[in-house]
Amino acid sequence: DIVMTQTPLSLSVTPGQPASISCKSSQSLLQTDGKTYLYWYLQKPGQSPQLLIYELSSRFSGVPDRFSGSGSGTDFTLKISRVEAEDVGVYYCMQGIRLPLTFGGGTKVEIK
Amino acid sequence: EVQLLESGGDLVQPGGSLRVSCAASGFTFSTYDMNWVRQAPGKGLEWVSVITAAANTYYADSVKGRFSISRDNSRNTLFLQMNNLRAEDTAVYYCAKSISGARPDYWGQGTLVTVSS
Numbered sequence: 585d586i587v588m589t590q591t592p593l594s595l596s597v598t599p600g601q602p603a604s605i606s607c608k609s610s611q612s613l614l615q616t617d618g619k620t621y622l623y624w625y626l627q628k629p630g631q632s633p634q635l636l637i638y639e640l641s642s643r644f645s646g647v648p649d650r651f652s653g654s655g656s657g658t659d660f661t662l663k664i665s666r667v668e669a670e671d672v673g674v675y676y677c678m679q680g681i682r683l684p685l686t687f688g689g690g691t692k693v694e695i696k
Numbered sequence: 697e698v699q700l701l702e703s704g705g706d707l708v709q710p711g712g713s714l715r716v717s718c719a720a721s722g723f724t725f726s727t728y729d730m731n732w733v734r735q736a737p738g739k740g741l742e743w744v745s746v747i748t749a750a751a752n753t754y755y756a757d758s759v760k761g762r763f764s765i766s767r768d769n770s771r772n773t774l775f776l777q778m779n780n781l782r783a784e785d786t787a788v789y790y791c792a793k794s795i796s797g798a799r800p801d802y803w804g805q806g807t808l809v810t811v812s813s
Contacts, residue, residue: 632803680799684756685743
């Protein structure tokens with residue numbers, strides 16, 4: 585199975601400041617079709633997960649442009665350009681190149 | 697608007713069985729792969745199973761041979777039959793539509809399965 589490792593475990597951010605979350609995979613997520621099958625989800629408190637970024641860097645429907653995904657191969661980053669209060673929750677990366685789908689352990693984002 | 701509504705979660709004794717369901721609306725259910733993903737209390741996300749639009753099924757090793765995923769396209773409903781349940785199966789079970797392949801985009805609100813004597 586592909587292991588997904590996220591850092592940091594938690595993050596406390598001042599509103600309006602940027603935030604960055606790292607995710608590393610144990611195998612390359614670059615498929616022969618040229619797509620990188622890396623996904624980012626946010627689980628807000630008391631809610632189910634919601635998709636933010638798919639295929640490395642595409643924002644899902646309705647996701648604000650302050651969220652961006654980048655990286656290549658096995659190293660990935662989710663960036664929030666200016667954190668807002670509604671961004672609190674746990675962020676998960678997930679690999680979608682191979683079954684079983686596997687998730688990172690999560691990064692909890694709090695507001696200072 | 698995509699809606700996924702899980703039901704059927706309950707308290708079950710170890711070794712028991714349970715079937716959870718997910719009623720889907722707002723999209724052409726029959727043309728999408730559908731997943732079950734679970735989350736143990738206070739823990740992260742664990743993929744459980746997927747059924748493709750062609751009805752091919754795949755499972756996590758932790759549930760293989762005990763869980764069975766199925767779908768009824770006439771009723772836009774996804775199922776997960778869980779047998780020989782163990783304490784470690786205690787979790788909120790989410791159904792999730794796939795954006796492509798087995799990769800989830802929209803998730804339901806979840807249904808809680810508790811395995812305890």
